[in-house]
Amino acid sequence: MNSTRFTNFFVPVFAVLLGVIAGSIVMIVSGYNPIAGYSALLYGAFGDSYYIGETIRQTTPYILAGLAVAFAFRTGLFNIGVEGQLIVGWLASVWVGVSFDLPKVIHLPLAVLAAAAAGALWAFIPGFLKARFKVHEVIITIMMNYIALHVTNAIIRSVLSDKGFKSAKIHESASLQSEFLQSITDYSTLHYGIIIALIGAVVMWFLLEKTTKGYELRAVGFNQHASRYAGMNVPRNIILAMVISGAFAGVAGAMEGLGTFGNISVKAGFTGVGFDGIAVALIGSNNAFGIILSALLFGALKVGALEMPSSADVPTELVDIVIALIIFFVASSYLIRLLLSRFKKEGK
Amino acid sequence: MEYVIEMLNIRKVFGNFVANDNITLQVKKGEIHALLGENGAGKSTLMNVLFGLYQPDGGEIRVKGQPVKISNPNVANDLGIGMVHQHFMLVDTFTVTENIILGSEPTKGGKIDIKRAEQEVRELSERYGLAVDPTAKIANISVGMQQRVEILKTLYRGAEILIFDEPTAVLTPQEIQELIQIMRALVREGKSIILITHKLKEIMEVCDRVTVIRRGKGIGTLNVADTNPNELAALMVGREVHFKTDKRPAQPGKEVLEIKDLVVKDARGVTVVDHLNLTVRAGEIVGIAGVDGNGQTELVEAITGLIKAESGSIKLNGQDIFNLPPRKITEAGMGHIPQDRHKHGLVLDFPIGENMVLQTYYKEPYSKKGILNFKAIYEKARQLIAEFDVRTPDEYTQARALSGGNQQKAIIGREVDRNPDLLIAAQPTRGLDVGAIEFIHKRLIEQRDQGKAVLLVSFELDEVMNVSDRIAVIYEGKIVAIVDPKETTEQELGLLMAGSKRKEAGVSS
Ligand SMILES: Nc1ncnc2c1ncn2[C@@H]1O[C@H](COP(=O)(O)OP(=O)(O)OP(=O)(O)O)[C@@H](O)[C@H]1O
Numbered sequence: 001m002n003s004t005r006f007t008n009f010f011v012p013v014f015a016v017l018l019g020v021i022a023g024s025i026v027m028i029v030s031g032y033n034p035i036a037g038y039s040a041l042l043y044g045a046f047g048d049s050y051y052i053g054e055t056i057r058q059t060t061p062y063i064l065a066g067l068a069v070a071f072a073f074r075t076g077l078f079n080i081g082v083e084g085q086l087i088v089g090w091l092a093s094v095w096v097g098v099s100f101d102l103p104k105v106i107h108l109p110l111a112v113l114a115a116a117a118a119g120a121l122w123a124f125i126p127g128f129l130k131a132r133f134k135v136h137e138v139i140i141t142i143m144m145n146y147i148a149l150h151v152t153n154a155i156i157r158s159v160l161s162d163k164g165f166k167s168a169k170i171h172e173s174a175s176l177q178s179e180f181l182q183s184i185t186d187y188s189t190l191h192y193g194i195i196i197a198l199i200g201a202v203v204m205w206f207l208l209e210k211t212t213k214g215y216e217l218r219a220v221g222f223n224q225h226a227s228r229y230a231g232m233n234v235p236r237n238i239i240l241a242m243v244i245s246g247a248f249a250g251v252a253g254a255m256e257g258l259g260t261f262g263n264i265s266v267k268a269g270f271t272g273v274g275f276d277g278i279a280v281a282l283i284g285s286n287n288a289f290g291i292i293l294s295a296l297l298f299g300a301l302k303v304g305a306l307e308m309p310s311s312a313d314v315p316t317e318l319v320d321i322v323i324a325l326i327i328f329f330v331a332s333s334y335l336i337r338l339l340l341s342r343f344k345k346e347g348k
Numbered sequence: 349m350e351y352v353i354e355m356l357n358i359r360k361v362f363g364n365f366v367a368n369d370n371i372t373l374q375v376k377k378g379e380i381h382a383l384l385g386e387n388g389a390g391k392s393t394l395m396n397v398l399f400g401l402y403q404p405d406g407g408e409i410r411v412k413g414q415p416v417k418i419s420n421p422n423v424a425n426d427l428g429i430g431m432v433h434q435h436f437m438l439v440d441t442f443t444v445t446e447n448i449i450l451g452s453e454p455t456k457g458g459k460i461d462i463k464r465a466e467q468e469v470r471e472l473s474e475r476y477g478l479a480v481d482p483t484a485k486i487a488n489i490s491v492g493m494q495q496r497v498e499i500l501k502t503l504y505r506g507a508e509i510l511i512f513d514e515p516t517a518v519l520t521p522q523e524i525q526e527l528i529q530i531m532r533a534l535v536r537e538g539k540s541i542i543l544i545t546h547k548l549k550e551i552m553e554v555c556d557r558v559t560v561i562r563r564g565k566g567i568g569t570l571n572v573a574d575t576n577p578n579e580l581a582a583l584m585v586g587r588e589v590h591f592k593t594d595k596r597p598a599q600p601g602k603e604v605l606e607i608k609d610l611v612v613k614d615a616r617g618v619t620v621v622d623h624l625n626l627t628v629r630a631g632e633i634v635g636i637a638g639v640d641g642n643g644q645t646e647l648v649e650a651i652t653g654l655i656k657a658e659s660g661s662i663k664l665n666g667q668d669i670f671n672l673p674p675r676k677i678t679e680a681g682m683g684h685i686p687q688d689r690h691k692h693g694l695v696l697d698f699p700i701g702e703n704m705v706l707q708t709y710y711k712e713p714y715s716k717k718g719i720l721n722f723k724a725i726y727e728k729a730r731q732l733i734a735e736f737d738v739r740t741p742d743e744y745t746q747a748r749a750l751s752g753g754n755q756q757k758a759i760i761g762r763e764v765d766r767n768p769d770l771l772i773a774a775q776p777t778r779g780l781d782v783g784a785i786e787f788i789h790k791r792l793i794e795q796r797d798q799g800k801a802v803l804l805v806s807f808e809l810d811e812v813m814n815v816s817d818r819i820a821v822i823y824e825g826k827i828v829a830i831v832d833p834k835e836t837t838e839q840e841l842g843l844l845m846a847g848s849k850r851k852e853a854g855v856s857s
């Protein structure tokens with residue numbers, strides 16, 4: 001038990017290290033200085049309070065998107081639709097944010113809940129189709145991503161603005177933005193969303209590990225036959241798992257809508273946050289605490305990368321390569337487990 | 349004396365649990381060597397060490413006198429060691445030949461030479477009397493045939509030493525006899541066999557020598573000719589074992605389970621339970637005897653709500669439970685020891701402790717206001733583990749890591765402990781050692797004596813005859829006879845199971 005915890009922690013750490021090393025090789029081969037490159041990356045992520053603020057802000061939606069993917073995964077489902085659920089959540093939060101005038105204690109929670117409900121609804125459809133007709137959720141969720149993208153764009157154009165490309169700003173009473181957080185981070189875009197994301201991680205852990213419903217959801221995820229034998233309602237649990245996963249994704253969208261941007265604009269393509277959530281969950285071993293760490297890693301890589309072209313002349317695309325390499329090494333964790341067990345043997 | 353395999357003082361530790369404690373096993377060329385031990389004694393572990401799936405923490409392995417290090421199954425293959433696992437590892441959608449050559453495909457000009465492979469498989473199959481069709485799809489052949497494909501797989505890779513891990517647990521009596529012939533043919537051709545089985549009869553019938561282990565320790569090796577089942581049982585369990593369970597005559601009470609005119613169709617729409625009638629009363633054990641595939645599985649699944657029946661009626665304590673969801677049926681007072689413990693009985697990835705509350709997790713004291721009470725759950729688990737002698741390092745161990753027999757004991761403990769009015773036991777002792785079988789039979793009879801109804805489904809005639817108060821013979825989805833176990837013989841049962849009509853009256857519900 002302890003030794004599996006140990007490997008669950010060290011495999012991702014090892015994968016990150018290998019990814020960084022492989023990234024250096026790529027930089028050297030393409031004629032860049034890896035030390036300068038990584039220094040710039042590190043500085044760009046944590047170099048001063050502004051960068052730290054930006055990194056945490058970027059980490060926020062990653063945590064929630066990672067939780068969404070992980071929740072589905074732990075209950076035996078593969079939710080590729082986090083991206084679409086995030087977009088509809090974003091839209092719903094902004095919609096509530098601009099259409100009502102309410103005291104903050106009501107307005108803000110309402111906007112966040114609207115995002116959760118929208119994401120949940122978007123995930124309900126594939127959940128229902130899987131439970132009722134055994135249609136594979138991967139196919140439906142991918143299709144739902146495109147539907148989300150184009151439907152939200154249409155709504156932004158026709159309902160939320162006057163043929164414009166973005167909605168109005170949300171009311172102050174629905175906003176997550178914080179002058180206090182901005183002032184202590186040298187006017188970064190840091191907002192209160194990080195608190196919601198951390199609460200989200202606790203909620204996921206508690207729900208899965210401590211509650212009766214979580215026991216059912218995990219059982220159905222591992223073995224549907226035994227769950228049915230045990231008297232659990234398998235279809236209902238599949239739908240519920242998708243709905244909860246979608247709610248996390250929807251709240252991730254609210255982080256953008258109520259925190260970072262304060263509005264929603266017509267999108268030419270996907271935000272990518274939902275897809276990155278798959279990698280975040282994978283590197284975080286589908287564990288709530290691990291996801292916080294891996295989301296931080298992703299946030300730091302994404303924000304720090306912006307500094308690489310200006311101070312080290314390294315193109316940001318290289319960061320994408322490093323991220324891809326890390327994912328590659330996590331995915332080939334079998335190799336790392338093998339290496340780790342060799343090390344342990346020799347250590348004896 | 350030449351040994352083909354020598355495992356000397358093998359030690360294997362999981363965490364701080366010693367699964368193999370300096371065990372020595374020496375196998376001669378051309379012999380069938382039995383490995384005997386209780387559930388959880390460490391037999392599979394020892395064989396996994398020999399096959400390179402586990403690395404030993406101590407001891408030495410020699411093959412034909414040469415010390416070797418078997419770091420993975422490929423090394424074992426190269427050394428001529430093949431293993432037929434208890435759970436088959438076959439690709440359902442592939443043909444027999446494709447499965448056999450998987451991983452060592454013969455090629456011609458870069459393409460797989462399937463014709464040649466088929467020819468080779470056919471030759472091998474004929475040589476050892478396996479009667480396997482090389483072109484059949486795995487999904488379409490019986491469990492017994494699939495096992496032969498596993499045997500062919502090892503032979504195709506040139507195995508000289510074959511390990512069989514509980515091969516007969518999944519076979520029908522007929523198939524067992526055929527497997528015994530196959531094993532004899534194998535040793536005639538100079539192969540050596542290590543056979544794990546809990547059935548002492550089989551050891552006495554085919555094995556030359558037997559090595560007994562108990563709780564991870566080697567007890568010794570005997571010539572089968574110099575021993576007898578009683579001695580073997582006592583050696584492995586460490587006490588006397590009674591093969592025949594004593595019981596008082598049944599005192600049946602009111603009807604607990606009443607099945608009328610039940611019709612069940614399988615997935616393809618074929619009628620597998622055909623207007624079946626059956627009654628089980630309080631305080632009696634009704635055994636269902638029949639050849640595998642005569643509707644037993646579907647009957648049990650329909651009663652327990654796992655599949656939907658077509659028509660008829662099922663009553664439990666007078667309450668209609670026909671086609672109710674499993675939760676409702678469970679709450680109406682039914683317990684079910686399922687035939688397939690890995691599919692239905694356990695969530696293998698859960699700790700064994702959490703598996704102990706699989707049907708009761710939502711009730712007090714295990715759940716309070718929607719929150720699990722792990723203290724109560726694990727307390728119950730510890731109690732059941734102790735009471736039913738489930739051998740496991742602790743209650744937090746994944747169910748997957750338990751030996752097959754101990755998984756079974758855990759399930760039985762859970763079902764009996766819920767104290768249901770009707771207990772359905774489908775193949776409850778499959779894969780259990782003789783000591784555990786005696787224990788389980790006692791518990792079933794105890795349930796009966798407490799006024800519960802028990803429905804036992806088993807392919808083992810011994811078991812049905814031994815434990816039941818009434819035997820219902822099932823044939824082609826119908827109960828064709830009800831017999832009194834004291835007034836029948838295995839021969840008569842065998843004939844009834846094969847569909848011959850009974851002379852006397854007595855075909856009633
Ligand atoms: N991977 C593992 N981790 C922890 N414990 C294990 C593991 N594999 C086996 N064990 C433990 O080692 C003991 C021996 O198991 P093994 O499977 O060898 O028993 P067995 O003799 O084959 O029993 P059976 O007749 O029931 O199949 C068991 O108590 C089991 O719980």
Ligand SMILES: [Mg+2]
Nearest residue numbers: 391392751752
């Ligand atoms: Mg075993």
